[in-house]
Amino acid sequence: MDNTTDEYGDRSPRPTAPLKGGINIRRTLAGLLAVIALFTLIPGIVSATGDPSGASTYTPDLDGAVLSIDYVWVLVCAFLVFFMQAGFALLEAGMCRVKNVANVLMKNMVDFVLGTIAFFILGYSLLMGPDIAGIIGDPTSAFMLMGDAYDVNTMLLWFFMLVFAATASTIVSGAIAERPKFKVYVIYSVIVSALIYPIYAHWVWGGGWLATSTFMTDLGGGYGALDFAGSGVVHALGGFIALAACILIGPRIGRYAKNGKPLPIPGHNLTLVVLGGFILWFGWFGFNPGSTLSAQELVISRIAVTTTLAGAAGGITAMFITWRKAGKPDVSMTVNGVIAGLVGITAGCAWVAPWAAMVIGIIAGFVVCYGIWFIEKKGVDDVVGAVSVHGLNGVWGLLALGLFADGTYGVYTTEGPLVTGLLYGNAGFFLVEVINVAVVVLWAFGLGYLMFYLLKKTVGLRVSEIEEREGLDISEHNTIAYPEMVIKDFNMGGNNR
Amino acid sequence: MKMVQAIIRHEKLGEVKKALETQGILGLNVTEIQGRGRQKGQTRQWRGAVYDIDLLPKIKLETVVDDADAEKVINTILDVTSSGTIGDGKIFVWTVDEVIRVSSKERGKNAI
Numbered sequence: 001m002d003n004t005t006d007e008y009g010d011r012s013p014r015p016t017a018p019l020k021g022g023i024n025i026r027r028t029l030a031g032l033l034a035v036i037a038l039f040t041l042i043p044g045i046v047s048a049t050g051d052p053s054g055a056s057t058y059t060p061d062l063d064g065a066v067l068s069i070d071y072v073w074v075l076v077c078a079f080l081v082f083f084m085q086a087g088f089a090l091l092e093a094g095m096c097r098v099k100n101v102a103n104v105l106m107k108n109m110v111d112f113v114l115g116t117i118a119f120f121i122l123g124y125s126l127l128m129g130p131d132i133a134g135i136i137g138d139p140t141s142a143f144m145l146m147g148d149a150y151d152v153n154t155m156l157l158w159f160f161m162l163v164f165a166a167t168a169s170t171i172v173s174g175a176i177a178e179r180p181k182f183k184v185y186v187i188y189s190v191i192v193s194a195l196i197y198p199i200y201a202h203w204v205w206g207g208g209w210l211a212t213s214t215f216m217t218d219l220g221g222g223y224g225a226l227d228f229a230g231s232g233v234v235h236a237l238g239g240f241i242a243l244a245a246c247i248l249i250g251p252r253i254g255r256y257a258k259n260g261k262p263l264p265i266p267g268h269n270l271t272l273v274v275l276g277g278f279i280l281w282f283g284w285f286g287f288n289p290g291s292t293l294s295a296q297e298l299v300i301s302r303i304a305v306t307t308t309l310a311g312a313a314g315g316i317t318a319m320f321i322t323w324r325k326a327g328k329p330d331v332s333m334t335v336n337g338v339i340a341g342l343v344g345i346t347a348g349c350a351w352v353a354p355w356a357a358m359v360i361g362i363i364a365g366f367v368v369c370y371g372i373w374f375i376e377k378k379g380v381d382d383v384v385g386a387v388s389v390h391g392l393n394g395v396w397g398l399l400a401l402g403l404f405a406d407g408t409y410g411v412y413t414t415e416g417p418l419v420t421g422l423l424y425g426n427a428g429f430f431l432v433e434v435i436n437v438a439v440v441v442l443w444a445f446g447l448g449y450l451m452f453y454l455l456k457k458t459v460g461l462r463v464s465e466i467e468e469r470e471g472l473d474i475s476e477h478n479t480i481a482y483p484e485m486v487i488k489d490f491n492m493g494g495n496n497r
Numbered sequence: 498m499k500m501v502q503a504i505i506r507h508e509k510l511g512e513v514k515k516a517l518e519t520q521g522i523l524g525l526n527v528t529e530i531q532g533r534g535r536q537k538g539q540t541r542q543w544r545g546a547v548y549d550i551d552l553l554p555k556i557k558l559e560t561v562v563d564d565a566d567a568e569k570v571i572n573t574i575l576d577v578t579s580s581g582t583i584g585d586g587k588i589f590v591w592t593v594d595e596v597i598r599v600s601s602k603e604r605g606k607n608a609i
Contacts (some may be wrong), residue, residue, distance in 0.1 A: 264543035322545040333544050373545065385544075 050151025057152050070294045074160055077290020081163040084283030085112050085170060091276030092174035095267035095332065095384045099471025100178045101481035107173040107185050112166045114186065115193035119162050120144055126198035127161060127206045134209035137202050160293070161201075164234055167287070168197045171238030174384035176245045178252050179462050182476040184455050192241065196447050200440060201233045210436055220429045222417035225436040228303075229291035231347030231397025232440045239391020240441055241448030242382065243375075248452045249461045251381030253468055262376045265383075270331050277335035281311055284342045288349040292412060299409055303349045307342060310349075310361035314341020317365020325369075333369060336385045340368035343393040348401035350412075351419045356404035363400075364393050395437050402433030498593040498609065499567040502559045503574045504532065504586040510556050512577045517560070520573050524609065525560040536583045555586065561593050563606055 051057050058064045089108035093101050115123075121144060129137025142149035145158060169192040173185065203210040204227050210216060216224030227233050257263055267273060288307045289300040318337020322330035341361035345352075352360065371388030382388070405421035422430035455461060462468070467475030474480065505513060510527065517525065531552040538551035562570050571588055579585055598608035 262546065264546045264548045266541070266543040266548075322542075326542045326545045326547055328542055330542055330545050369545065 050148050050154060052150045052152070054152040066296065070296065071156060073295035073300075074156055074290060074293055077286035078160045078163050080283050080286025081160075081167060081290065082283075084163075084167055084280050084287065087276045087279030087281075087283055088167075088170045088174065089276070090272045090279065091335070092177060092384055094269040094272030094274075094276060095174065096177050097265065097471070098268045098482055098485060099473055099480075101268065101473065102479050103182065103472035103476050104173060104177050105481075106182065106477060107177075108170055110182075110186055111169045111173060111189040111193075114189040115166050115169050116162060118190045118194035119158075119165050119198070122194045123165060123198040124158050124161060126195070127165075127201050128157060129206075131202075131207045131212075134203075134207075134213055136199055136208075137206050157293075160290070164230060164287075165193050165197050165201070168230075168234045168238040169193050171235070171386050171390045172242045172245055175242035175382045175386035176249050177383040178472065179468055180245075180249055181460060181463055182472070184452075184459055184461055187455060187459070188245075188451065191451055196241065196444070196451070197233075197237060200237055200443050203439070204233050204436070210439060216432055216435070220432040221420070221426050223411050223419065223429075225432050226351075226401065226411065226419060227347045227398060227436070228350045228401070228412075229288045229346045231343055231345075231394045231401070232436055234394075235343045235346065235390040236394025236398070236437070236440045237444045239387050239389070239394050240444035241451075243380070243387045243391055244445050244448035245452050245461075246380045246382050246387065248449065248456055251379065252383075253465065255381045256379065260379065267332065273332050273335055277338055280339055281342060284311070284346075288346055292350070297412070297414070299350050299414075302354075305354055306345055306349045306352060306357035309354055309357040310341040310345030310364065311338045312341070313358045313361025314338050314344065314365040314368070317341075317362050318369050321365065321369045333372075333385075336368050336372070336389050337365045340364040340389050340393045343390055344397045344400060346394075347397040348404060350409050351401060351405040351421075353404070353406050353408075356400075356406070360397070360400045360404065364396060367392050367396050395441065398433045398437050398440075399430075402430035405429065498561055498596060498606065499564055500559060500561050500589075500591050500593050501567060501570050501574070502557065502589040502591075503578070504530070504588070505556050505558060505574070505578050506584065506586060507554065507556050509578045510558070513558060513574055516573045516577050517570065520566075520569055522560055522562060522566070522570055522573075525558055528557040528559075530555050530557045534584075534587060553584070561596060561609055563609065 058067065085108060089105055092104045092108065096104050122139060124145075125139050125142045126136050129139065129141030132138055142154060142158070145155060148154070149158075169189055172188065172192075198206075202208040204225055205211070210225035212224055220226075252265065255263060255265060284307055285304060289303040292300055292303070315334050315338035318340070319329045319334045321337075322328075322333045341364045344360045344364035344367075345357050348360065349357070368385065368388045371392045372382070372385045375382055375387055380387070401421065403421050403423050405419045405424065405426075407418045407420035407424050407426075410416055410418050420426040420429060452461065463472060463475050503513070514525070517523075531554050533552055536553070538549050539553060540547050540549055542548075558574075560570065567590060571590065574588060595604065596606075596608040597604050601608075
């Protein structure tokens with residue numbers, strides 16, 4: 001693509017590095033502005049009918065005070081969920097080699113910044129807009145938060161939903177670290193946040209068919225598919241897109257010996273991995289308790305407890321499994337175990353008892369360790385274990401909700417119908433969750449596969465072999481994360497890299 | 498004049514320096530290196546898998562001394578570093594043709 005002469009006149013300094021396959025920024029921006037201009041011409045979208053200042057939403061009485069508490073609760077929790085971006089960035093950076101650190105950090109930034117705009121323009125409307133046939137929300141209903149959506153209540157929910165969408169999309173970057181072209185990830189970020197995530201999330205959280213169709217609510221016993229904070233909506237979705245991406249992009253050079261035996265590629269910094277893990281755990285205290293969307297639901301304390309117990313049980317389990325298998329307790333797998341427990345409890349955190357949370361965490365620890373080793377043996381190179389941590393345990397979380405829900409809390413309210421699982425006599429609800437699992441796996445893996453297949457046939461997924469060996473920091477960003485550190489690739493024995 | 502080059506364990510550097518100092522040997526150079534001897538390498542763990550590393554980090558300490566002092570330096574280093582186990586390191590000794598102190602342009606023994 002020869003666009004250097006278009007963008008830089010003779011007197012302007014030219015970039016020293018060639019703009020390989022760069023995107024024509026001017027044309028893209030002009031197109032975007034044209035679309036925005038077109039939409040603003042449509043009457044009704046520009047005329048504000050919401051409450052953009054909060055003046056008519058707030059009342060100076062007890063109701064107003066309680067509402068303010070709810071606002072603070074939801075916003076603080078959303079800020080915590082936002083901070084999970086930092087957790088993912090650090091964990092993934094630590095799991096990578098020195099030569100790919102800047103690239104993986106950049107991917108973590110771009111999926112949030114681009115995802116935010118995609119969610120602003122289309123994603124949120126598909127998720128929470130007025131339901132159309134149980135399939136999508138009205139795609140123009142909250143376009144750029146104009147018209148009715150120019151409203152403090154809508155924007156509160158918008159912000160909370162945004163940070164969840166961003167969590168789903170950032171799962172993939174660690175799985176396919178150290179080999180994809182950066183522009184592939186740019187395109188992926190927009191598609192996931194604008195389409196793939198919001199449509200499935202609408203089916204569960206936005207009034208779509210999984211949650212509200214008569215068939216599902218009859219089967220479930222008064223309620224359809226449930227997923228309290230998103231084991232399925234966020235984690236299984238991200239995890240199975242990651243699986244499709246890993247399969248299509250192929251393993252890193254040196255990941256497998258010629259006879260197919262997996263060879264470890266140690267990450268460069270376990271400090272970052274553990275710090276990232278703890279930041280994710282901290283963020284989960286916004287993710288799960290915040291999903292009540294109200295501080296008046298005092299189940300928030302129970303959710304904090306179940307969340308912590310599952311994370312702890314997952315970490316312990318992974319620690320003992322690796323201790324037994326390899327001889328010493330493994331640091332990064334223990335972090336994976338913690339995150340796996342947290343993913344596993346996310347769907348049922350408000351509906352299961354503390355003992356069940358511990359059981360969910362223990363099983364999550366088994367699922368993540370053996371999942372990682374199974375996937376690795378099958379020739380699928382998932383750098384951070386995202387497919388097992390988020391995909392398999394997302395599925396486990398939905399099933400665990402269907403099993404362990406103990407009939408003590410309703411659908412985001414203390415009022416009935418109370419949510420009850422198989423072990424407490426409601427087999428129908430377990431079936432609902434099984435259907436939910438099948439749907440999210442097919443949707444995420446299917447669309448993820450289609451998206452990355454098309455990208456593979458058009459832009460190509462991988463950097464060249466030379467670029468991969470040199471590191472993506474240089475090939476994709478022409479920079480070095482640690483300029484004063486010598487890249488030491490030579491101390492790995494026995495690996496024919 | 499002799500160059501004494503000792504490959505030693507990281508954790509022994511402080512003791513070796515102190516022992517040489519008490520023998521009046523102050524000048525020395527230290528480099529962090531990776532290498533292997535008969536020990537070949539060790540294993541490490543990553544995510545439940547065991548892998549080999551065949552180059553181990555070591556310290557390379559070099560000092561140039563008068564011929565008469567060479568044996569004393571070697572024995573001092575040995576006293577501190579020899580534990581009788583694999584991985585203690587190695588000492589190489591060779592003859593140095595000339596030493597020149599850059600600041601004063603002195604040559605030979607006086608420049609050491």
